[in-house]
Amino acid sequence: MRLAKLMLWFLFAAGAVFVYACGGNSVNTPSNVGTPAAAVSPTPSGETPSALPTNGFKAEITLIDPPAKLRAGQKENLRVKIKNASDVVWWARGARINTRPDNKFYIAIGNRWLRPEGTLVSNMDGRYGIGKDLKPGEETELPLQVTAPKEAGDFILEVDLVQEQVAWFSDKGSLTAKTKVTVVR
Numbered sequence: 001m002r003l004a005k006l007m008l009w010f011l012f013a014a015g016a017v018f019v020y021a022c023g024g025n026s027v028n029t030p031s032n033v034g035t036p037a038a039a040v041s042p043t044p045s046g047e048t049p050s051a052l053p054t055n056g057f058k059a060e061i062t063l064i065d066p067p068a069k070l071r072a073g074q075k076e077n078l079r080v081k082i083k084n085a086s087d088v089v090w091w092a093r094g095a096r097i098n099t100r101p102d103n104k105f106y107i108a109i110g111n112r113w114l115r116p117e118g119t120l121v122s123n124m125d126g127r128y129g130i131g132k133d134l135k136p137g138e139e140t141e142l143p144l145q146v147t148a149p150k151e152a153g154d155f156i157l158e159v160d161l162v163q164e165q166v167a168w169f170s171d172k173g174s175l176t177a178k179t180k181v182t183v184v185r
Helices: 002-022
Strands: 059-064 069-071 075-084 107-114 120-122 127-129 139-147 153-163 177-184
Touching: 059 153, 059 177, 075 153, 107 139, 127 139
Parallel strands: 069 177
Antiparallel strands: 059 075, 075 139, 107 120, 107 127, 107 153, 153 177
């Protein structure tokens, strides 16, 4: 009995030493060895679905040959080029694997229709997920189906990125792509 208790104590102590040596949740690199675990800021690893850090919401968005004129209610497929202009990886699904049923943390392009003075007509028009992870500086081209407003007039079509259920990139300071579109009957 005494030997069993001694072995249990030894296993517990060995485990505690291992956890302490590994620094708990921190990542020990030459630049942070000796730094308390609470002071180390982990780099997003893509293992757990999560919101981008504030500096991750930086994109360059380009509309390729946008339409100048659409009929009221017309559906049109746009080509949109996006570039990760941040210094963090954009995980397309918010992580390497995201099994959430609600798409939270997924990254997508979407559009809004605005009147020329900037008032909102519609902000829940088209959406399309980025489909692949993008490292800093990488870019991809995506399709985006939009539907012209039902009324005739001049409008601004604005395309932005969104991290679902977190924030639109423009709300964090990133620039959007905009183009003037005349809607006719």
